[in-house]
Amino acid sequence: MIRFAAPEWALLALLLVVVAVAWRRLQLWLPLRATCLGLLVLALMQPEIRRLGKGLDLWTARPRRRTA
Amino acid sequence: MSLSFANPAGFWALLALPILLGIHLLQRQSRRVVTSTMFLFDTLTPVSVEGRRIERLRNSLPLWLQLAAVVLLACILAGPRWLRRDSSQRVVVVLDSSVSMGAFRDELARALPAHLQTLTRVAARTEWHLLETDPARPTLYAGTELDALLAAAKAWVPHLGKHDFAPTLNVARGLAREAGVTVFVTDRRTDVPAGVEILAVGHPLDNCGWVGVSVNGDRWRALVQNHSATSQTRSWHIETESGASAETSLTLAPGQIRTLGGTLPAGKNRCELVLSKDGFALDDRLPLVRPEPKRVALAVNGDKSWDAFFNHLTGSLPDVDVASGTARADIRLEARAPAPAANPAEGRAIIFLSAPNSTTNLAGEPLAENNPLTAGLVWNGLLCKQTDPFMHQDGDETLVWQGDRPLIFLRGGRAERSLYVNFDVRQSNADRLPAFVVLLNRFVESIRAEKVSFERRNVETNQALEVAGDQAGPPLGMSGGGDASRAPFSPGFFEVRQGDRPLLEGAAHFADARESDFKAAETFDTLEGKSSQMAARNSRDDFLWPVLALALGALFLANWAATGRGPRGVRGGVAG
Incomplete structure (x- = not known):
């Protein structure tokens, strides 16, 4: 399951859209450029995959005192 | 705090530098542009006239921006981390006491320092414990010196047959606690409790060896087995104090057990059946004594x-x-x-x-x-x-x-x-x-x-001995100073005495066929992921890494701005 440790960096994508519109000569809509910037934003958001381990041993100890 | 890298393989990205320089060495393909006049072209020096050929590297802003971007990207991929000064860990190394480990002492001596030094780098302070899976043996080392632990491991000798690892591994996990690492050093794949990492140092050996013997009067019958997956040829002979018999060749199919028999040398109470040497020496010699039971x-x-x-x-x-x-x-x-x-x-x-x-x-x-x-x-x-x-x-x-x-x-x-x-x-x-x-x-x-009386018999290595002695006499002693309650760990002759009185003359032979079988032995480890996990636990991310990432993005934008200016295709460079 994927989750993001710093999702606030998604706002950077909006800023990049503004930059692309304001400075058209940067041609940020070109596929390679858009992919590079998209991956950069994704890295800043720190995606994490939670994997289940092989398992764990569960030990249950019961006190033998009568009061327990 | 010291700097470490969670993913040093990220520096492989620096290989992009020569590739980038190679691309910049290529001349850019000329493009045909239709124009109504030529009068302005005298002032423009052609950037490229020959197409895609090698030319002199030209100093340009896009080149430096792209080189800087590659270096920055490599730094980010390597995952810089700062080790916390107060970080500590406990590493418990458990050595498999099975005698099969004796065949891989050199491999152990090479693998242990390499892997443990990796663990040393993931915490500011490391406390080491070295145990073996024989629960009757004391801790081999406990302290903070890795070199001392390695010396103790080098001096250690495995001595048990097939046995249960679980009790010692559970003790080790208790010692390591949640913040530590338990490393089980063995020679084959085996099931271990959760939280125990494996460092296996074995590999398949073409082993043949003696697996059992019986002596009846002067006649002996011994079993020899080929434990490997291929046909093997060996030679064997009998050794006594006065000499050795002629070599006899022996070819065994994979897994085959053959019975050899013969007569004990006349006038000798001791002899040894000797098989030609291979990677596992314990089962290559089979000492025998002429049995003399207590009557x-x-x-x-x-x-x-x-x-x-x-x-x-x-x-x-x-x-x-x-x-x-x-x-x-x-x-x-x-x-x-x-x-x-x-x-x-x-x-x-x-x-x-x-x-x-x-x-x-x-x-x-x-x-x-x-x-x-x-x-x-x-x-x-x-x-x-x-x-x-x-x-x-x-x-x-x-x-x-x-x-x-x-x-x-x-x-x-x-x-x-x-x-x-x-x-x-x-x-x-x-x-x-x-x-x-x-x-x-x-x-x-x-x-x-x-009955307190002399006897002579053949036993297996590490076999429990019951030797009756005089209750009022001195304690029983084993030749060589060992424990008289067990046969020696290594094959050989031994004697149990009470004072000057001999009570038992014996020959201990190795006969654990499970330990002689190396077909399942292999080399692998599960420590790589664990050391990264420990590094993450004991360090914190470089707080500048978002700055590095933003700088990388800025370099991208600057490069595209530099290459996108002017008539398309005239400014050259790698635009991306």
């Missing part, structure tokens, strides 16, 4: 009606002598009437009930008590006659009941313990019942084991 002296005391039974019994007992008098006897065979002779016997004895003939069968099914003498014996089918019994006394230890009658019982203290057969054997089918015959043999063997 038990029997005295027989009964009327003529018992002669046939006693002759039959003494003939079935191995290594016994029938003594003429009772004074020198280790055990007496005696037939007694039920009353009044119910007193304890003097010395060890087997007392048989001698009663008048009866026609009534004893009622009920025989039932055995839980005792080493009766373990595993089946008494169903025993038929006895109803006769007057021996009178029960306090302290009697009943072995077999029939109804409420103690059918067979022990009487007397340790020095005078006697076996009472409380039914008339002559009027029963007991002498044809295996359980009865085995019980009598076990009782005689227990007396033989307690």
